[in-house]
Amino acid sequence: MRILHTMIRVGDLDRSIKFYTEVLGMRVLRRQDYPEGKFTLAFVGFGEESEGAVIELTHNWDTPSYELGNGFGHIALAVDDAYATCDLIKKRGGKVTREAGPMKHGTTVIAFVEDPDGYKIELIERK
Structure with a gap:
């Protein structure tokens, strides 16, 4: 599977x-x-x-928007460099909602961006 x-x-x-x-x-x-x-x-x-x-x-077609609710978390994407990816996303008009940096209580570098409908996308820097 x-x-x-x-x-x-x-x-x-x-x-x-x-x-x-x-x-x-x-x-x-x-x-x-x-x-x-x-x-x-x-x-x-x-x-x-x-x-x-x-x-x-x-x-x-008949639904212009949705309420996201509180059950959905995020989609995660692996990136080589979270800092550079955030810069690129901003240059392309995207919205970064949490700048790249170490995760709370850990060392993995993450960031969050948001799509036009409000869905969160986590960027996780590859080690």
């Missing part, structure tokens, strides 16, 4: 695709409209779905 994808609901699919591709550097792997169901699925990732987990962006 392996993890295939994580699904998140987004209010504006084009805005979300722009964030995940232009700010985080992922690419759209596939996209499918379902007119009878009034929704679109777009899968984004750094590599092919056959090789690793990806993110499924679900856009329900």
Whole structure:
């Protein structure tokens, strides 16, 4: 078994695709409209779905926004340099909500960014 994808609901699919591709550097792997169901699925990732987990962006056409609730935590991405990645994300128009630095009570360097819908993405620096 392996993890295939994580699904998140987004209010504006084009805005979300722009964030995940232009700010985080992922690419759209596939996209499918379902007119009878009034929704679109777009899968984004750094590599092919056959090789690793990806993110499924679900856009329900009649729902412009969602309440995130308090059950969802974050998506984590491994990065070579969390400080440089935060700088790059800010230059690309992304929102850094916790600057890079050692995690509380530990030494791992982490940072947090936020996508246009408010989902948190943790950047974890590879050792």
